[in-house]
Amino acid sequence: MIHQLSVFIENKSGALLQILSLLKEAGIQLVATNIVDTMDYGICRIIATRPRLALTILQEAGMSANLNEVFAIQLDNRPGSAADAIAAFAQEGVGIIYLYSFLLGGKGVLIFRTDNTERAQQIIAENHLQAIDEEQLQELA
Amino acid sequence: MSRDEMRELQGRRLHKVVDYVYHNVPFYRNKLQQMGLEPDDIKTIDDIRLLPFTTKQDLRDNYPYGLQAAPQSEIVRVHASSGTTGNPTIVGYTHKDIGVWSECMARCLTAYGITRADTFSVAYGYGLFTGGLGAHYGVENLGATAVPASTGNTEKHVRLIRDLGITGLACTPSYALHLAETMEKMGVTKDDIRLRVGAFGAEPWTEDMRCEIESRLGLQGYNLYGLSEIMGPCVSYECQCKHGSHICEDHFFPEIINPDTLEPVPMGTVGELVFTTLTKEGMPLLRYRTRDLCTLMEGECECGRTAVRMGRILGRSDDMLIIRGINVFPSQVESVILSTEEFEPHYQLVIDRVDNLDRLTVRVELRNEFMTDLLPDLAALERKLSEKLKSVLSIRAKVQLLPQGTLERSQGKSKRVIDNRKL
Numbered sequence: 001m002i003h004q005l006s007v008f009i010e011n012k013s014g015a016l017l018q019i020l021s022l023l024k025e026a027g028i029q030l031v032a033t034n035i036v037d038t039m040d041y042g043i044c045r046i047i048a049t050r051p052r053l054a055l056t057i058l059q060e061a062g063m064s065a066n067l068n069e070v071f072a073i074q075l076d077n078r079p080g081s082a083a084d085a086i087a088a089f090a091q092e093g094v095g096i097i098y099l100y101s102f103l104l105g106g107k108g109v110l111i112f113r114t115d116n117t118e119r120a121q122q123i124i125a126e127n128h129l130q131a132i133d134e135e136q137l138q139e140l141a
Numbered sequence: 142m143s144r145d146e147m148r149e150l151q152g153r154r155l156h157k158v159v160d161y162v163y164h165n166v167p168f169y170r171n172k173l174q175q176m177g178l179e180p181d182d183i184k185t186i187d188d189i190r191l192l193p194f195t196t197k198q199d200l201r202d203n204y205p206y207g208l209q210a211a212p213q214s215e216i217v218r219v220h221a222s223s224g225t226t227g228n229p230t231i232v233g234y235t236h237k238d239i240g241v242w243s244e245c246m247a248r249c250l251t252a253y254g255i256t257r258a259d260t261f262s263v264a265y266g267y268g269l270f271t272g273g274l275g276a277h278y279g280v281e282n283l284g285a286t287a288v289p290a291s292t293g294n295t296e297k298h299v300r301l302i303r304d305l306g307i308t309g310l311a312c313t314p315s316y317a318l319h320l321a322e323t324m325e326k327m328g329v330t331k332d333d334i335r336l337r338v339g340a341f342g343a344e345p346w347t348e349d350m351r352c353e354i355e356s357r358l359g360l361q362g363y364n365l366y367g368l369s370e371i372m373g374p375c376v377s378y379e380c381q382c383k384h385g386s387h388i389c390e391d392h393f394f395p396e397i398i399n400p401d402t403l404e405p406v407p408m409g410t411v412g413e414l415v416f417t418t419l420t421k422e423g424m425p426l427l428r429y430r431t432r433d434l435c436t437l438m439e440g441e442c443e444c445g446r447t448a449v450r451m452g453r454i455l456g457r458s459d460d461m462l463i464i465r466g467i468n469v470f471p472s473q474v475e476s477v478i479l480s481t482e483e484f485e486p487h488y489q490l491v492i493d494r495v496d497n498l499d500r501l502t503v504r505v506e507l508r509n510e511f512m513t514d515l516l517p518d519l520a521a522l523e524r525k526l527s528e529k530l531k532s533v534l535s536i537r538a539k540v541q542l543l544p545q546g547t548l549e550r551s552q553g554k555s556k557r558v559i560d561n562r563k564l
Contacts, residue, residue, distance in 0.1 A: 004514060007512075008507060008519075009544075010544060036516050038516065042516075043513075043514060043515075059509055062544070062545065063509075063545075063546075064509050064511075064512040065512055066509075066513060070514075097515065113514065
């Protein structure tokens with residue numbers, strides 16, 4: 001599993017830039033971001049190099065941010081690879097709470113959280129899905 | 142009734158009520174004894190200045206029944222209004238109190254020109270709030286037909302106004318505008334309805350609002366004033382001259398004071414309105430500080446009434462807000478937020494008027510340690526706070542989450558409230 005930053009983001013112009021500028025100044029690189037929003041606010045989810053440092057920097061700047069673990073799975077860059085991976089969870093009745101994906105070094109990466117972490121880990125092992133950790137993610141980048 | 146006769150009556154009633162509370166309310170007995178006063182020291186209405194004031198804080202300190210004078214067996218109803226920090230104010234009424242209330246309310250309606258022939262709908266909230274039941278009993282007492290429409294379901298109310306030929310309406314002025322808007326959306330024009338009298342109160346309103354309501358609903362709009370601590374709607378009313386509200390001063394004796402020095406100010410000068418209940422049995426109050434700022438006027442009205450009149454409410458001498466006719470204190474919101482660990486003790490209240498209805502937004506900061514990657518968890522937090530606020534304030538508030546540290550810290554209390562309503 002890998003660390004993901006979640007930052008509370010107000011629905012006003014400049015809010016996202018403020019977060020990104022702080023990370024830039026600290027020389028932290030984004031690997032992926034994903035924003036979920038309501039009418040008034042959102043959560044900016046970030047996969048970055050040095051997540052712990054990023055958390056400290058954001059919190060010191062007065063932002064509401066936290067760090068949690070999410071699954072990262074590497075996929076072959078071919079049609080249907082994501083569907084095959086998700087099918088394994090669906091068959092076992094494990095729900096995906098949220099998911100986002102990106103391409104890195106020619107490989108597809110799925111980032112997601114499930115409603116049953118323990119069972120999801122078993123499914124990944126049973127189906128030989130290629131879970132990656134932070135070190136492997138760095139290598140891809 | 143001549144002024145002399147009125148003052149004589151008030152003096153007699155004041156002596157009686159002071160004697161009554163002295164013997165039935167330990168709070169007042171202690172106060173009077175500390176001041177070296179005996180009931181017999183109060184002989185005329187002018188002696189009222191010797192008496193102690195009563196504040197909302199006193200009601201709160203004696204929650205729930207500490208200031209009640211009548212035994213519980215004599216109390217036939219209670220109403221409750223919001224307190225400054227959590228505890229509501231409980232007001233108990235005896236059978237006779239309900240009678241006086243209905244009588245005074247019928248007096249208001251008569252002044253507006255309502256008779257037994259009218260059908261009158263009450264669109265104040267029915268419940269702990271005094272507006273609904275207070276106005277309702279007055280309509281029945283007068284013998285007109287009461288339609289207990291209450292608030293909400295505005296379209297149905299418009300249909301009733303049209304189909305039943307309703308001629309009179311009591312509600313908040315902002316609800317009257319909302320009603321007008323709903324009517325227009327439904328394609329009902331003022332020629333389709335027979336409304337001719339509106340009794341508006343429970344929140345401050347302006348002459349401009351009166352003109353707008355009158356022209357859109359095709360009625361004459363009159364002020365109706367009251368507060369639950371003293372009775373409820375019926376304390377004062379405008380007559381058809383619309384030149385100040387006549388106070389039912391045979392039951393509620395008015396004074397106007399400087400809120401800082403507590404000294405009386407001359408007639409015609411803006412000050413804080415103070416009421417003494419002259420005939421109440423359930424919870425009589427001596428010199429209750431309403432915190433409402435206005436003027437008092439003496440002299441015979443063109444309508445022939447000689448009772449003292451009060452001008453429009455110009456503001457408050459405390460930080461109380463009136464939202465959708467309900468009293469809201471910022472400190473109530475504060476106490477809810479302080480009791481909820483997920484939020485910082487900083488907040489801001491924003492009041493807007495959308496489609497003529499007040500909307501309260503409470504802006505709060507989420508504490509860092511409660512930040513999460515799950516949006517539903519944040520939405521649940523909003524809902525939790527919103528529900529808590531609803532139970533304390535009796536009105537719905539929209540909760541707006543902010544990141545920790547967003548609201549400015551060093552400001553005084555005034556910045557905690559942003560009132561965007563144009564009044």
